Amino acid sequence: MFPSTFPRRTRNLLALERVLDGTLYDHIPYPFFKSCDTDGTYIPINRRRPSIRSHLCSTVVDDSASLLFSQSHWPTVVAKTEDGADDNEREHLIRNIISDLNLASVMEQAAVMGSVGSVAILVQAVDDDLVVEIKKTCFLEPTFSLFDSRRLIRVRERYVVDSDGLERAGFGEYPPGNYWFTRDFTENETVWYQPVKLESGQHTWDTLVKDEARSVEHGLGIVPIVWIKNLPGNDPGSPDGKCTFAAGIDAMIDADYLLSQTVRGLRYSADPTMVLSTDEYQLPGMMSPQMPKDASHAISLPQGGDAKLLEINGTGAAASLNMWEALRALALEAMHGNRAHGDRVTAAQSGRAMELMCLGLTWLTGRLRRSYGEYGLVSVLNLICRISQIVPDLNVAGKFYGPVRSGNISLVWPPWFEPTFGDMQTMANAVQAARSANAISIDTAIRMMRPATHVQHVGEEKNKITDDIKAHDERLKALDGQVQDRDPTEV
Structure with missing residues (x-):
């Protein structure tokens, strides 16, 4: 399915991406309802494309990403000074930067793309404009420090492109064919290389020719890429984490084929095969055995002949649906998805009850909060602040914020589900x-x-409460003074 020139890691990630976007069956040439080839050869079921696709894997990924970075689940950014006090001014700047860059949508898309194992977020200044770009890691080769496994030393981007793509990218005209595109992101510069012909054989990276015109020295002192591992895996030294949906792929494939076969059986039940028990020459008018089976056509058979419909009962369909429910539950349990059915909830549930109903999904999203929150979003914000200090005229979506200090940034996550009125009353009383x-x-x-x-800000809310208490005390003093100044004879 994939070129042999790609590394094994690249091929694995590309295969997982096909599962995620629902194209894992597109390489199968035969549709599911085609049982025989043109020459009459029987086509096995596993060589046909399923007609029903459940998309269980992408459903779990979308649910976890929504619970992670949706509008009601976006975390609150908290900034502190060096002495641990609230830095309200810097928090306000960071909130505006997040809004201008639309980082909520960027991080939500990164969580979906990174569900295969990892994702990279490139943050760089292009002509003094801040650009945030999400990159697939299947074409990236990271190099981490031996002393700090989270520190990137270099990220090499390498993939195959044709001559037309090089011309559209501004590389000029190249002979027709495929080429290796290579680019390095280091701690001090972004190095572009001249494209290399794919058919030139296995070349060493020492022979790459640097493109001086396109290479840029950024001088950040760090690689301008935030590398996010999806979930903790078995190999801590691997550049990729654990895939979110890998454990449910086999059950999902079985469920797709089972549903497709069930639909095929139901369609056959609606139009079963007719069998005529008589000799062909005895058919009146030498009729063809291919006869219409609807009620508007009557069939006249000679004496002793018989006609039957090869019908099936519904026990097989019921058993298939029960098996489908079992496979669905197995796949969702393996992926820690949401197995609760919304149509079975008869009344409004509290936030805690909803959390218990979706316990597996909240556990999964809780682990993703660490990967895409503390290691992802916070690192992206620190990198943006670092670039604002290096590039004095940096524009963020057309706005100038000046240098923003990095570090001492944390996240406060909202509850999994919005509290009901009863929850808020109980909380307020406590x-x-x-x-x-x-x-x-x-x-x-x-x-x-x-x-x-x-x-949003505890300090600002505290000041508002203090001001309200002072205003209330002043109103009480004013009322008390008016009562004391009044003439008793006026009563």
């Missing part, structure tokens, strides 16, 4: 009781109520 007993501070009380109030 916080009020704890605050009246002086068991918690105002800061802690605000943080406890954050899931219900969606407070």
